[in-house]
Amino acid sequence: MSLDGFIAGSDDAMDWAFAYGGPNAAVDGVLQSTGAIVLGRRTYEVENRDRGGFYGGAWSGPSFVVTHEAPASVPDWMTGTFVTDGIERAVASAKAAAGTKNVVVFGASTARQCLEAGLLDEILVHVAPVLLGHGVRLFARARGRPIKLEKIGAAESGQLTDLRFRVLRWPR
Protein backbone atom coordinates (compact mmCIF):
# COMPACT_ATOMS: atom_id res chain seq x y z
CA MET A 1 0.00 0.00 0.00
CA SER A 2 1.20 3.50 -0.76
CA LEU A 3 1.40 5.82 2.25
CA ASP A 4 -1.77 7.53 1.05
CA GLY A 5 -3.80 4.31 1.03
CA PHE A 6 -3.70 2.92 -2.50
CA ILE A 7 -2.97 -0.75 -3.20
CA ALA A 8 -2.80 -0.23 -6.97
CA GLY A 9 -2.43 2.73 -9.25
CA SER A 10 -4.80 3.82 -11.97
CA ASP A 11 -5.25 1.02 -14.55
CA ASP A 12 -4.36 -1.37 -11.71
CA ALA A 13 -0.69 -0.46 -12.15
CA MET A 14 1.57 -2.27 -9.70
CA ASP A 15 5.03 -1.29 -10.96
CA TRP A 16 5.42 1.32 -8.20
CA ALA A 17 4.93 -1.49 -5.65
CA PHE A 18 7.17 -4.08 -7.28
CA ALA A 19 9.99 -1.53 -6.99
CA TYR A 20 9.91 -2.28 -3.25
CA GLY A 21 9.64 -6.05 -3.75
CA GLY A 22 12.78 -7.92 -2.81
CA PRO A 23 12.95 -10.33 0.13
CA ASN A 24 10.34 -9.64 2.77
CA ALA A 25 10.19 -11.61 6.02
CA ALA A 26 6.50 -10.84 6.52
CA VAL A 27 5.59 -12.11 3.05
CA ASP A 28 7.71 -15.24 3.49
CA GLY A 29 5.95 -15.88 6.81
CA VAL A 30 2.56 -15.41 5.17
CA LEU A 31 3.44 -17.86 2.41
CA GLN A 32 4.49 -20.47 4.98
CA SER A 33 1.27 -20.15 6.94
CA THR A 34 -1.10 -19.93 3.98
CA GLY A 35 -3.22 -22.92 3.04
CA ALA A 36 -5.37 -21.31 0.33
CA ILE A 37 -6.00 -17.95 -1.28
CA VAL A 38 -9.18 -16.14 -2.27
CA LEU A 39 -9.18 -13.29 -4.74
CA GLY A 40 -11.40 -11.39 -7.14
CA ARG A 41 -11.48 -11.63 -10.89
CA ARG A 42 -9.81 -8.25 -11.29
CA THR A 43 -6.84 -9.25 -9.15
CA TYR A 44 -6.59 -12.52 -11.06
CA GLU A 45 -6.38 -10.64 -14.35
CA VAL A 46 -3.73 -8.26 -13.00
CA GLU A 47 -1.65 -11.10 -11.55
CA ASN A 48 -1.88 -12.87 -14.88
CA ARG A 49 -0.97 -9.73 -16.82
CA ASP A 50 1.90 -8.60 -14.66
CA ARG A 51 3.35 -11.60 -12.94
CA GLY A 52 2.19 -14.87 -14.46
CA GLY A 53 0.94 -16.31 -11.18
CA PHE A 54 0.00 -15.51 -7.63
CA TYR A 55 2.76 -14.16 -5.37
CA GLY A 56 4.77 -13.64 -8.53
CA GLY A 57 4.47 -17.35 -9.29
CA ALA A 58 5.64 -18.43 -5.83
CA TRP A 59 2.20 -19.79 -4.92
CA SER A 60 1.16 -23.23 -6.19
CA GLY A 61 -1.46 -24.16 -3.56
CA PRO A 62 -5.25 -23.95 -3.76
CA SER A 63 -6.72 -20.71 -5.07
CA PHE A 64 -10.31 -19.55 -5.49
CA VAL A 65 -11.21 -16.72 -7.84
CA VAL A 66 -14.58 -15.08 -7.17
CA THR A 67 -16.21 -14.16 -10.46
CA HIS A 68 -19.58 -13.84 -12.14
CA GLU A 69 -18.52 -16.11 -14.96
CA ALA A 70 -15.47 -18.35 -15.38
CA PRO A 71 -13.22 -17.45 -18.32
CA ALA A 72 -13.38 -19.66 -21.41
CA SER A 73 -9.68 -20.45 -21.19
CA VAL A 74 -6.98 -20.02 -18.60
CA PRO A 75 -3.18 -19.82 -18.78
CA ASP A 76 -1.09 -22.86 -17.93
CA TRP A 77 -0.01 -21.50 -14.56
CA MET A 78 -3.62 -21.18 -13.36
CA THR A 79 -4.49 -24.36 -11.48
CA GLY A 80 -7.09 -22.76 -9.20
CA THR A 81 -10.88 -22.75 -9.13
CA PHE A 82 -13.33 -20.12 -10.38
CA VAL A 83 -16.19 -19.66 -7.92
CA THR A 84 -19.39 -18.21 -9.36
CA ASP A 85 -21.74 -18.56 -6.40
CA GLY A 86 -20.47 -15.81 -4.12
CA ILE A 87 -17.82 -14.78 -1.65
CA GLU A 88 -19.11 -16.86 1.25
CA ARG A 89 -18.90 -20.07 -0.80
CA ALA A 90 -15.41 -19.15 -1.99
CA VAL A 91 -14.21 -18.58 1.56
CA ALA A 92 -15.85 -21.80 2.80
CA SER A 93 -14.15 -23.79 0.04
CA ALA A 94 -10.83 -22.10 0.74
CA LYS A 95 -11.08 -22.84 4.47
CA ALA A 96 -11.77 -26.48 3.74
CA ALA A 97 -8.80 -26.64 1.39
CA ALA A 98 -6.51 -24.78 3.81
CA GLY A 99 -7.03 -27.20 6.70
CA THR A 100 -5.29 -25.75 9.76
CA LYS A 101 -3.50 -23.08 7.73
CA ASN A 102 -4.72 -19.57 6.94
CA VAL A 103 -6.83 -18.37 4.05
CA VAL A 104 -5.33 -15.25 2.46
CA VAL A 105 -7.61 -12.76 0.69
CA PHE A 106 -6.28 -10.58 -2.17
CA GLY A 107 -7.83 -7.55 -3.81
CA ALA A 108 -9.55 -4.48 -2.43
CA SER A 109 -13.07 -5.38 -3.48
CA THR A 110 -12.86 -8.99 -2.31
CA ALA A 111 -11.28 -7.95 1.00
CA ARG A 112 -14.02 -5.35 1.55
CA GLN A 113 -16.71 -7.93 0.87
CA CYS A 114 -15.09 -10.34 3.34
CA LEU A 115 -14.80 -7.56 5.91
CA GLU A 116 -18.44 -6.56 5.55
CA ALA A 117 -19.54 -10.20 5.73
CA GLY A 118 -17.62 -10.67 8.99
CA LEU A 119 -15.21 -13.11 7.33
CA LEU A 120 -11.96 -11.21 7.83
CA ASP A 121 -9.89 -11.82 10.98
CA GLU A 122 -6.70 -9.91 10.24
CA ILE A 123 -5.27 -7.29 7.90
CA LEU A 124 -1.59 -7.28 6.87
CA VAL A 125 -0.38 -4.20 5.06
CA HIS A 126 3.03 -3.38 3.63
CA VAL A 127 3.37 0.41 3.58
CA ALA A 128 5.60 1.65 0.74
CA PRO A 129 7.33 5.05 0.84
CA VAL A 130 5.39 6.63 -2.00
CA LEU A 131 2.34 8.86 -2.57
CA LEU A 132 0.13 7.86 -5.51
CA GLY A 133 -2.80 10.28 -5.19
CA HIS A 134 -5.12 8.13 -7.31
CA GLY A 135 -5.81 4.46 -8.01
CA VAL A 136 -7.39 1.49 -6.21
CA ARG A 137 -7.93 2.22 -2.53
CA LEU A 138 -7.24 -0.23 0.29
CA PHE A 139 -10.73 0.45 1.63
CA ALA A 140 -13.43 2.85 0.48
CA ARG A 141 -17.16 3.12 0.95
CA ALA A 142 -19.61 6.00 0.86
CA ARG A 143 -20.84 5.71 4.45
CA GLY A 144 -20.61 3.60 7.57
CA ARG A 145 -19.02 3.85 10.99
CA PRO A 146 -15.27 3.41 11.53
CA ILE A 147 -14.07 -0.18 11.72
CA LYS A 148 -11.84 -0.56 14.73
CA LEU A 149 -8.67 -2.62 14.50
CA GLU A 150 -6.07 -3.72 17.00
CA LYS A 151 -2.43 -3.49 15.97
CA ILE A 152 -0.83 -6.87 16.68
CA GLY A 153 2.43 -6.45 14.81
CA ALA A 154 4.75 -3.86 13.27
CA ALA A 155 8.08 -4.51 11.58
CA GLU A 156 10.37 -2.89 9.07
CA SER A 157 11.58 -4.63 5.92
CA GLY A 158 13.94 -2.05 4.50
CA GLN A 159 11.84 0.80 3.11
CA LEU A 160 8.61 -1.13 3.68
CA THR A 161 6.74 -1.09 6.98
CA ASP A 162 4.74 -4.25 7.69
CA LEU A 163 1.68 -3.62 9.86
CA ARG A 164 -0.64 -6.37 11.09
CA PHE A 165 -4.05 -5.74 12.64
CA ARG A 166 -6.88 -7.78 14.11
CA VAL A 167 -10.39 -6.72 13.06
CA LEU A 168 -12.28 -5.80 16.22
CA ARG A 169 -15.76 -5.02 14.97
CA TRP A 170 -17.75 -5.85 11.88
CA PRO A 171 -19.48 -2.91 10.21
CA ARG A 172 -23.02 -4.27 10.52
Place this chain on the structure above:
Amino acid sequence: MSLDGFIAGSDDAMDWAFAYGGPNAAVDGVLQSTGAIVLGRRTYEVENRDRGGFYGGAWSGPSFVVTHEAPASVPDWMTGTFVTDGIERAVASAKAAAGTKNVVVFGASTARQCLEAGLLDEILVHVAPVLLGHGVRLFARARGRPIKLEKIGAAESGQLTDLRFRVLRWPR
Protein backbone atom coordinates in the same frame (compact mmCIF):
# COMPACT_ATOMS: atom_id res chain seq x y z
CA MET B 1 -4.22 8.96 9.70
CA SER B 2 -6.50 5.95 9.51
CA LEU B 3 -4.93 2.81 8.02
CA ASP B 4 -6.87 3.47 4.82
CA GLY B 5 -5.42 6.95 4.34
CA PHE B 6 -7.90 9.42 5.85
CA ILE B 7 -6.76 12.23 8.14
CA ALA B 8 -10.32 13.28 9.01
CA GLY B 9 -13.73 11.70 8.69
CA SER B 10 -16.69 13.06 6.79
CA ASP B 11 -17.68 16.51 8.13
CA ASP B 12 -14.01 16.82 9.22
CA ALA B 13 -14.75 14.55 12.19
CA MET B 14 -11.67 13.95 14.35
CA ASP B 15 -13.15 12.04 17.31
CA TRP B 16 -11.93 8.70 15.93
CA ALA B 17 -8.37 10.10 15.99
CA PHE B 18 -8.53 11.72 19.42
CA ALA B 19 -9.41 8.26 20.79
CA TYR B 20 -5.77 7.40 20.12
CA GLY B 21 -4.45 10.69 21.53
CA GLY B 22 -2.62 10.29 24.80
CA PRO B 23 1.10 10.90 25.23
CA ASN B 24 3.07 10.50 22.02
CA ALA B 25 6.84 10.80 21.89
CA ALA B 26 6.82 11.74 18.19
CA VAL B 27 4.33 14.56 18.76
CA ASP B 28 6.27 15.83 21.78
CA GLY B 29 9.44 15.81 19.69
CA VAL B 30 7.70 17.70 16.91
CA LEU B 31 6.43 20.34 19.33
CA GLN B 32 9.96 20.85 20.70
CA SER B 33 11.45 21.31 17.25
CA THR B 34 8.67 23.45 15.79
CA GLY B 35 9.19 27.17 15.36
CA ALA B 36 6.00 28.05 13.47
CA ILE B 37 2.97 26.36 11.95
CA VAL B 38 1.17 26.85 8.65
CA LEU B 39 -2.37 25.61 8.09
CA GLY B 40 -5.44 26.14 5.96
CA ARG B 41 -8.64 27.89 6.88
CA ARG B 42 -10.55 24.61 7.08
CA THR B 43 -8.11 23.13 9.60
CA TYR B 44 -8.25 26.35 11.59
CA GLU B 45 -12.03 26.12 11.82
CA VAL B 46 -11.88 22.47 12.87
CA GLU B 47 -9.21 23.11 15.50
CA ASN B 48 -11.32 25.96 16.82
CA ARG B 49 -14.49 23.87 16.83
CA ASP B 50 -13.05 20.74 18.37
CA ARG B 51 -10.07 21.70 20.46
CA GLY B 52 -9.90 25.44 21.13
CA GLY B 53 -6.37 25.83 19.79
CA PHE B 54 -3.63 24.20 17.77
CA TYR B 55 -2.22 20.91 19.09
CA GLY B 56 -5.20 20.86 21.47
CA GLY B 57 -4.11 24.21 22.91
CA ALA B 58 -0.51 23.09 23.52
CA TRP B 59 0.84 25.41 20.81
CA SER B 60 1.31 29.11 21.57
CA GLY B 61 4.01 29.99 19.03
CA PRO B 62 3.65 31.71 15.64
CA SER B 63 0.91 30.39 13.35
CA PHE B 64 -0.08 31.36 9.81
CA VAL B 65 -3.53 30.52 8.45
CA VAL B 66 -3.79 30.54 4.64
CA THR B 67 -7.18 31.92 3.65
CA HIS B 68 -8.90 33.93 0.93
CA GLU B 69 -10.30 36.37 3.49
CA ALA B 70 -9.52 36.84 7.15
CA PRO B 71 -12.48 36.27 9.50
CA ALA B 72 -14.18 39.33 10.99
CA SER B 73 -13.52 38.13 14.51
CA VAL B 74 -11.36 35.46 16.11
CA PRO B 75 -11.52 33.58 19.42
CA ASP B 76 -9.27 34.65 22.30
CA TRP B 77 -6.91 31.71 21.86
CA MET B 78 -6.10 32.67 18.26
CA THR B 79 -2.97 34.80 18.32
CA GLY B 80 -1.80 33.83 14.85
CA THR B 81 -1.82 35.60 11.50
CA PHE B 82 -4.21 35.19 8.57
CA VAL B 83 -2.34 35.20 5.26
CA THR B 84 -4.37 36.15 2.21
CA ASP B 85 -1.65 36.31 -0.45
CA GLY B 86 -0.92 32.66 -0.98
CA ILE B 87 0.84 29.58 0.34
CA GLU B 88 4.34 30.64 -0.67
CA ARG B 89 4.03 33.89 1.31
CA ALA B 90 2.65 32.02 4.31
CA VAL B 91 5.56 29.56 4.27
CA ALA B 92 8.12 32.35 3.83
CA SER B 93 6.67 34.23 6.81
CA ALA B 94 6.58 31.06 8.88
CA LYS B 95 10.21 30.24 8.06
CA ALA B 96 11.25 33.72 9.09
CA ALA B 97 9.33 33.38 12.36
CA ALA B 98 10.67 29.88 13.03
CA GLY B 99 14.34 30.85 12.86
CA THR B 100 16.39 27.67 13.05
CA LYS B 101 13.40 25.54 14.03
CA ASN B 102 11.02 23.68 11.72
CA VAL B 103 7.85 24.92 10.08
CA VAL B 104 5.01 22.42 10.54
CA VAL B 105 2.22 22.26 7.95
CA PHE B 106 -1.29 21.09 8.93
CA GLY B 107 -4.22 20.11 6.74
CA ALA B 108 -4.50 17.93 3.64
CA SER B 109 -5.09 20.74 1.16
CA THR B 110 -2.34 22.98 2.53
CA ALA B 111 0.12 20.08 2.69
CA ARG B 112 -0.69 19.11 -0.90
CA GLN B 113 -0.15 22.69 -2.07
CA CYS B 114 3.20 22.80 -0.27
CA LEU B 115 4.18 19.44 -1.76
CA GLU B 116 3.30 20.52 -5.29
CA ALA B 117 5.14 23.82 -4.83
CA GLY B 118 8.28 21.95 -3.74
CA LEU B 119 8.04 23.40 -0.23
CA LEU B 120 7.67 20.18 1.77
CA ASP B 121 10.79 18.42 3.07
CA GLU B 122 9.31 15.72 5.29
CA ILE B 123 6.03 13.94 6.07
CA LEU B 124 5.24 12.62 9.56
CA VAL B 125 2.20 10.37 9.81
CA HIS B 126 0.65 8.69 12.86
CA VAL B 127 -1.18 5.59 11.61
CA ALA B 128 -4.20 4.72 13.77
CA PRO B 129 -5.67 1.19 13.90
CA VAL B 130 -8.97 2.01 12.23
CA LEU B 131 -10.60 1.94 8.78
CA LEU B 132 -12.77 4.96 7.95
CA GLY B 133 -13.71 4.31 4.31
CA HIS B 134 -14.62 7.95 3.66
CA GLY B 135 -13.54 11.45 4.70
CA VAL B 136 -10.60 13.78 4.08
CA ARG B 137 -7.70 11.98 2.43
CA LEU B 138 -4.03 12.44 3.31
CA PHE B 139 -3.28 12.99 -0.35
CA ALA B 140 -5.48 12.86 -3.42
CA ARG B 141 -5.31 14.22 -6.93
CA ALA B 142 -6.78 13.15 -10.25
CA ARG B 143 -3.51 12.52 -12.08
CA GLY B 144 0.22 12.79 -11.77
CA ARG B 145 3.17 10.46 -11.30
CA PRO B 146 3.94 8.80 -7.97
CA ILE B 147 5.84 10.96 -5.49
CA LYS B 148 8.74 8.99 -4.10
CA LEU B 149 9.59 9.21 -0.43
CA GLU B 150 12.38 7.83 1.72
CA LYS B 151 11.46 6.35 5.07
CA ILE B 152 13.70 7.96 7.68
CA GLY B 153 11.94 6.85 10.84
CA ALA B 154 9.42 4.35 12.21
CA ALA B 155 8.31 3.97 15.82
CA GLU B 156 5.40 2.63 17.79
CA SER B 157 3.47 4.71 20.32
CA GLY B 158 1.07 2.15 21.71
CA GLN B 159 -1.54 1.46 19.04
CA LEU B 160 -0.22 4.27 16.84
CA THR B 161 2.63 3.80 14.37
CA ASP B 162 4.68 6.92 13.71
CA LEU B 163 6.22 7.00 10.24
CA ARG B 164 8.53 9.74 9.01
CA PHE B 165 9.53 10.24 5.37
CA ARG B 166 11.71 12.56 3.35
CA VAL B 167 10.19 13.82 0.08
CA LEU B 168 12.49 12.71 -2.74
CA ARG B 169 10.95 14.23 -5.84
CA TRP B 170 8.57 17.07 -6.51
CA PRO B 171 5.64 16.25 -8.76
CA ARG B 172 6.53 18.79 -11.46
